[in-house]
Amino acid sequence: MQILESLPFSQPLTPNQIRQLHQLLRQMANEIGASVLTEASLPTPPGSMLEVVQFMLIASSEFSVLLANWSESPALETCQTVLTFEPATIATFLNQLGEFYPAHPEFCQTIADLQALPQINNAQRQSEFTLKLIAILTTPPEAHSISMSAARVKYSEQLLRQQVEQERLLNQVTTQIRQSLELPVILQTAVEQVRQCLQVDRLVIYRLDLSDSDMPTVLQPNSFLSHAAWENLEGNGSVIYESRVADSIPSVLNFSEAHCFVSTPNPESLSEQDLAIAVEDVEIRYAEAPCLLDFLQQAQVRAKLVAPISIGRQLWGLLIAHQCFEPRDWQFHERRFLQKIAEHLAIAISQAQLYTQLQQQKRTLEQRVIERTQELHDVMQAAQAANRAKSEFLAVVSHELRTPLTCIIGMSATLQRWASDSLTDRQRNFLQTIQDSGEYLLTLINDILDLSQVEAGKMLLDLSEFSLSRLAQQTLKAFEGQATLSEVNLELDLRLSPQHDRFIADPRRLQQILFNLLDNAIKFTPQGGKVMLRVLAEESLAVFQVKDQGIGIPEEQLPLLFQKFRQLNSGYHRQYRGTGLGLALTKQLVELHGGWIDVESTEGVGSIFTVRLPMPQDALPQSILKTRNVTVSNSAKGRIVLIEHQEENADLICDVLTAAGYQIVWMLEGSAAVNQIEILQPIAVIANTQLPDIDSVHLIHCLRKNPATKHLKIITIVPSSTVGAEISLQQSDGADDYLVQPIRPDFLLQKVMALTEQTDIST
Template sequence: MLSYQNFILRRNLSLTSFNGLRTVFGQMAQRVGEGNLLLTEDVLSTLTVRPQQIEEKFILLVSEQFSGLLVATQRLEESSWSDAEDKLYQVGLTFAPEAIAEFLAQLTSFLKDHPLAEKTLQEASQILGPNDANLQSEFTLSLLELIANENKKIISEQTIYPFVSVCKPVHEALEQQVEQERLLNQVTTQIRQSLELPVILETAVEQVRNFLQTDRLLIYQFEQPLSSVKSIEFTEKDILSFYEQAARQELHPEEANLIKPENDNQLEQDFEQEVSDRKIWGRVTYEARYSHDIPSVLGFSEEERCFTYVPNCRERYRKGFTLAVKDTETAYIFHPCLLQLMRHCQVRAKLVVPILIQEQLWGLLIAHQCFEPRQWQDKEKKFLSHIAEHLAIAIYQAQLYAEVQQQKQTLEKRVIDRTQELHDAMLLAQSANRAKTEFLATMSHELRTPLTCVIGLSATLLRWSFGQLSQKQRDYLQSIHDNGEHLLELINDILELSQLEAGKTVLNISEFSLSQLAHQEIINLKPKANQRGVELAIAVKLDAKSDRFLADDRRVRQILYNLLSNGIKFTPQGGRVILRVWREGDRAVLQVEDTGIGIPEHQKHLLFQKFQQLDSSYRRQYEGTGLGLALTKQLVELHDGRIEVNSTVDVGSIFTVWLPKQQSLINQKTESQSSSYTKEERLINLNFPAGRIVVIENHEETATLICEILTAAGFQVVWLLEASTAMKQIEILQPLIVILDLQLPGTNGKELVEQIRSLPDMQDVKILALTNKISSENLVLGANNYLGKPILPQSLLHKIQLLMTNHINE
């Protein structure tokens, strides 16, 4: 603290009177002319922490003709409600060179980081001396006049307005605080209600400017946060180049001479600070002005060089520093570049508070007084700081929202990309599935056609050659026939499963007898069970009404066949397989129980998977591809039913199927190619009446098979190779039945049928159409019945039997 023993004046003055003394000191500075040094407390505004040793306010004038020092400290007992202009300060005045030199020494110690300031203050200390008598007298007269006016004001307030002097400031302060709270509430409400950051900032800047009654209010936004600046290693050449550039700037001559540090470490530190400053520079992004006469600084970016000489200015702002400059002309006396910048932007006083987001410096909220100095009050500083805090919340909220939106867009793009990938994969899978289905259909047809010939011809040979072949030869033929049928079953299973998985399988709904169907399957599998030494039994609990059921009887047969065959296969000799059938409301229940090897619990999940047998040892012991149960499950689900299994190892298994009654006799599923290519298990009566049958087929093996089967059944068969010459032959032969291939090359199946019907006396001929595809298109061709390829002997005989029966009935 200063020693006040050399002070000639010590008394209490209002801030108004103190500012009057500032004016007197300014007038004296003009009287002494150039070479004077006039300083106020504003020169300390750039310091992070104000020194405690320096009084709150001061005015210092140093020249060869006149020097003086005026200091002031606010009285602690003053009420916080008092207006700034009415606050009392303890004022001290001295002209003593010793006291002034002591004060200059204190200033020098606080401004030691400012080379120009340190040099200027040292030079000022050296010119101190006695004041010119005339100038001293002139100052004294002005001082006495000012004190006299102060005394008159005090007396007037105490005698004329004893109460108003107390109540009026309190009332005005309360009104201002209410208005301040109202504005803060408006800004806060707007932040809550909107995520549009530009709208929030523009509105807030305009409202705050109007409340503070400033000439200009703006937001200065940095390009990037201070924390993002990374340290860089620099060479000596880089550092020296930096100082050469600095010397070329338009700086004060004294400043240019003092910029070079004393050692290399200081060189590097200054250069790093310079690069750091340049990396985080920004610009004015929002602005509100009192009138259009005030120049706009929107989009303005401060010159980098100006802040190089304000040590760690951005770091101080990051720590919450508030800068209040009453008069830029006195505050930046030691910063010529900054002073020139303030003059260029027409700034006479300014208040700056930082906008901090997550402890990082985002920008500055700045109030400008453009034409005259302004004493910024504490409540104004606090208010602007509160506004900056709320704006920081809005900015952070907007940043989070932007990040969420960006993440949302990124996720949406990823979903779109992933969806496209999945779509492409699905198309590829569908293409592969179609190729697989087409391949299986083609291969099954190509395989089944020769297999059908093998099975059919071997069966025909067995019928014809009774008594003509040795037992060994008949055993060979039987082996060929049985293995051919087994291979055909496997091919049919593979094709049927592929059609089911592709969703192209037809359900041909019809009404049938559950008990009859169950007994037929037992009869069909009885020989196989006897061969393995397994008892095959059946238990049906159905009355006449519940026995009738609506479903696809062919596929219900296949379900029973697969379950019974599976039970027989895995039941050891002496075991038992029983089929139970009953009804539960609209559902038919089919249950197959065996006393076989059972299924381990940990392998049950593999039970209905394709190409699975539960143990490699079983695969060696029991034949099969592992498709039977997988196909059974698909067929059950095709009927919207379900299948369950309960099993115990070495005890046996119970498979239970629930099939709901179908609602219509009309096909309920989409028909597929080759969907009717399954083995016909019904026994055919071969006692047909003699009759002539014409076969129109260009495929030799198929035609040979048909001819052999029908000849063995007692028919007279004529094979016609070409459709072009068939009409004349049919007209001559007058057959009972015409078997016609609808896919003959170069012909139209419908036209062939119409041509046959148009022949004389052939309107009632029965036509059996052979086709690779049984569909609704083929059903309108006019044929009496249809038979899918490849030809199965029993299916062919069954169709012929139906046509012959209809012919007799007619």
């Protein structure tokens, strides 16, 4: 087999030495649990060189070695023996072995399994085996063995040590490349160690400094350019790493004369594969190039070994060994070793280049993210500023328009009463038109003003107790005239028990909600149709339904229903009047009460709008707050006050604790929280430490000083960057626990339940 003939270690051994070597291999296999394959394990050989080759393969992920021996002549008492530890060579041997037995699938599978095992040998196992191998080879031969001269034994021992050291160094370089991305460290260390291993006077790395267009392409792996092509490289590179055996050897670091270092031998030697190019004596090789020879003599180069460092299919540089004072007969294993080192250095360089590109792309991406984030922040700030300006503008304009409109409406009504007898029918119609138009405009302006106040957070709820049935009757009575003109039937469906008739909310805003819904229902219901107002109440929830037999809403337009200034029939000649503000304002008022609104609609059949409002447990003072207590009942676990200006955090906390049975009162501002908490008497308070209107330390201090609230359980919400500081805060200023943003629902519920259960036990 060709692969056996090209292995680096090849020596004739006596039968006794071969037996000892086989015993050593089996001992190693037993120690590490390795797979063993010999010629005895093969199917019947098909008449080939395998008949005279004996081999033993030890394969594992920790240590692998291939031993083969055969007799070159029956007259000789020795056998030619080869030995290798290289995974690629072992895999190639197994591949060639498998080609002899294509008709044996089980054996082919065994070969495939063994090919996957060999890796770089463990350094400790390699050293142990090497010492034992040297002991075998240096043992004096028996009397019947062939006599070997002491010089040959010594030479064999020296050669073996050198080859094993090369294998060790190759493994070491490979391991270093895998574990490190520090290219300068890898290259400098490799230069030092390879020079020592090859025992040369000087070893250098020559870096070609070429643009992409000038970079020579390696046409075949590990081959070189022609001599003429190398001559064109003058001045396009330099020596970047160097190792010398002594200071007496002149340094060539940063030399840039490319032709002096990289000139190749005759073109016929370029066809050799997997070998560095060897020049045994420059005085003989370059006898006809006196200029080049003169430079090499000045640099003290007598013999050299050159291996290309190729990345992809482009030449990056050269790994060059120099013998400075005498010619040198470069051995096969030395040429092959330098070439292998150059290939591994190419991997390290490619790996470092990819890492550099990755880091650059990472920095570029991070910068783009920062820039994009800043752009989005600026856009958001501009949008918020524009929205505030819009709301303030609408509020100011609406306020200024209401005064003259009130005068117009009042004076037109007064004129109609004072001069009713002296006015003609046409004049009375004019005055009525003025009054109706003014009232319509005033309604629109009031809606705009209310909407802008809600969006700006300036609308306050005037909570009071009232009768749901009476409010529903008054509201429906106000629409009798409009329903009569539109020939629409109005119905009231009260499903209220006496104990559930009383409710706490802002009655004026609740009536405004029902007004908007009933006005839309009558407007979109054809003549002869019916509009029904249904009111239901439970112990903790009030439900209002407005059902019509109107035109209905297409399903794809339902998401647009509560948008501002939006009518679903948005053509120029619209059949129905309106600005599209009514439902948008309705939704805002419902949510301000802590409730929600739903709609069900079938096109051509009608729509049902359902408003659900939670029932507060106490009449609260006027404040900017939101309440979520939709699941509160007699079995509720208690009330918790949340002081949080960030809506995302508040939504999460309200959803989790409401689902767990707590009543949540959400306050947007902390400045008036102490008085409200004293009235509410909750079992716990959750407060953000970064409230815009009050310092959290002051808030906690006030709660602890107040006799009515000093026993409350207090949980603070802190940013993740200040956890350590907030732990100190809650220990020194009275907070019982803290939550870190972003808030985890399981931590939230766990901490709240732990504190509130302690409260229940204590009470």
